[in-house]
Amino acid sequence: MRTRPPKPDAWPPEKLFRLFLRPGGPRLALPPMSFAPRVRLWARGLTSREEYAIRDDGEEMLDRVVAAATVDRNGPAFASPDHLGALLLTDFEELASAVTEALDVVSPAYIRVDVTAWRETLTEGARHVSNHADVWTIGGAYDWTGGGEQPDRYFGVPLCNLTDGQLMAYRAALSVVSDRRKATPT
Amino acid sequence: MTTSSNPLGPKVRAGEHVSELAEAIFERYEARASETFEIDGFFGPGARPIPAVVVRLVAKFEEWNSRDLAKSSVKAIISDDDAKKDVGILDDLEQAGVVWWACRDPKNVNETAFPSPEWIAKTMTSEQIATLLRLVHAVRDKHGPSKGASKFTPDDLDAWVEAVAKLTRDDIPERLFAGLPFGVLVDAIVQLAGRCERLTSDKETLVAEVARQREVLAALEPVAIEHEQDSDV
Numbered sequence: 001m002r003t004r005p006p007k008p009d010a011w012p013p014e015k016l017f018r019l020f021l022r023p024g025g026p027r028l029a030l031p032p033m034s035f036a037p038r039v040r041l042w043a044r045g046l047t048s049r050e051e052y053a054i055r056d057d058g059e060e061m062l063d064r065v066v067a068a069a070t071v072d073r074n075g076p077a078f079a080s081p082d083h084l085g086a087l088l089l090t091d092f093e094e095l096a097s098a099v100t101e102a103l104d105v106v107s108p109a110y111i112r113v114d115v116t117a118w119r120e121t122l123t124e125g126a127r128h129v130s131n132h133a134d135v136w137t138i139g140g141a142y143d144w145t146g147g148g149e150q151p152d153r154y155f156g157v158p159l160c161n162l163t164d165g166q167l168m169a170y171r172a173a174l175s176v177v178s179d180r181r182k183a184t185p186t
Numbered sequence: 187m188t189t190s191s192n193p194l195g196p197k198v199r200a201g202e203h204v205s206e207l208a209e210a211i212f213e214r215y216e217a218r219a220s221e222t223f224e225i226d227g228f229f230g231p232g233a234r235p236i237p238a239v240v241v242r243l244v245a246k247f248e249e250w251n252s253r254d255l256a257k258s259s260v261k262a263i264i265s266d267d268d269a270k271k272d273v274g275i276l277d278d279l280e281q282a283g284v285v286w287w288a289c290r291d292p293k294n295v296n297e298t299a300f301p302s303p304e305w306i307a308k309t310m311t312s313e314q315i316a317t318l319l320r321l322v323h324a325v326r327d328k329h330g331p332s333k334g335a336s337k338f339t340p341d342d343l344d345a346w347v348e349a350v351a352k353l354t355r356d357d358i359p360e361r362l363f364a365g366l367p368f369g370v371l372v373d374a375i376v377q378l379a380g381r382c383e384r385l386t387s388d389k390e391t392l393v394a395e396v397a398r399q400r401e402v403l404a405a406l407e408p409v410a411i412e413h414e415q416d417s418d419v
Binding site: 007035036038039041060063070072074075076077078079082083084085086087088089090091092093094114 | 205206207208210211212214215218243244245246247249250326329330345349352
């Protein structure tokens with residue numbers, strides 16, 4: 001059970017930063033479920049659009065979050081929330097607990113988290129030597145002549161399909177590149 | 187009454203992709219855990235005594251069905267719009283639905299022990315429904331993952347209070363608390379109520395102390411003025 005609200009200190013900053021740069025979007029492995037021990041499962045980060053769509057539906061929000069976020073090696077583990085129907089309530093508790101814990105790491109949302117703390121942690125992660133190549137690639141895909149942020153160019157997906165965690169990591173990388181550019185004027 | 191053996195109900199369309207996980211879940215659904223309990227003072231239709239029930243774990247679709255039935259029952263029997271939103275009535279009817287799904291006939295577990303959720307809600311007393319619900323929870327606690335549900339430590343609670351306080355400028359998304367067991371949330375509220383009570387008591391003590399000090403100051407003021415006048419002379 002989660003005993004603390006979501007904070008970015010659950011993982012080393014450099015590892016957390018890399019989590020959001022994963023090709024195909026951020027996802028985190030779930031522990032084996034007692035009701036399906038041989039099935040490998042992950043929780044994937046949800047986009048703001050998905051989060052709000054779930055909230056708009058109103059009812060059975062946790063069911064919808066679990067159905068949307070749980071993936072197996074082939075893609076969505078539940079084709080729709082209706083596929084949760086056969087899950088025993090006890091098993092649902094186990095799955096929902098694991099998924100919500102994972103989402104606290106893999107799916108930070110601007111509306112829900114301490115943005116300053118996440119920015120600081122991800123910036124620390126972006127400064128780590130293991131992430132230099134990615135950080136400079138992000139910097140290279142940025143229009144420094146005034147075009148602004150274009151995270152879709154780096155991630156290769158439409159902006160609306162990016163999670164807040166990906167945007168946070170992207171902005172953290174840009175701040176690191178920006179600081180270095182200021183420190184070494186051409 | 188025989189209940190549907192299709193674990194997904196009518197919602198899943200033929201040919202829809204079913205994942206490896208979904209297949210594992212269906213297998214488990216078929217072999218779900220149950221316990222037999224002797225019960226006293228329960229009667230079925232025609233005053234037929236029901237001396238025992240098999241209580242089995244409830245599935246998600248049964249919970250959804252209980253909620254849907256509760257809503258349609260409320261719509262059918264209540265005309266007042268405000269009453270339709272009464273969470274208490276809905277909860278009672280939903281619990282009757284959960285009891286109906288969970289309690290099975292010991293002679294044939296494919297049959298429910300009672301005729302319908304509406305029958306349970308109409309003919310059983312609140313105490314009887316509560317008794318059966320306790321059995322449902324007992325089976326759930328025995329076979330569920332949340333045995334010995336933990337509580338927040340005071341430090342955990344501080345962290346939650348801090349997180350909520352930071353978010354109060356926005357609407358607080360319910361998902362911040364999603365996945366926390368009901369018992370743990372209740373315990374957190376009890377802990378917070380205790381803190382509020384202590385703070386209120388401390389505040390009252392401080393207010394009383396301030397009032398007492400003001401009285402002392404008021405009593406000393408003439409003496410101080412007199413002393414000042416004497417000094418001037």
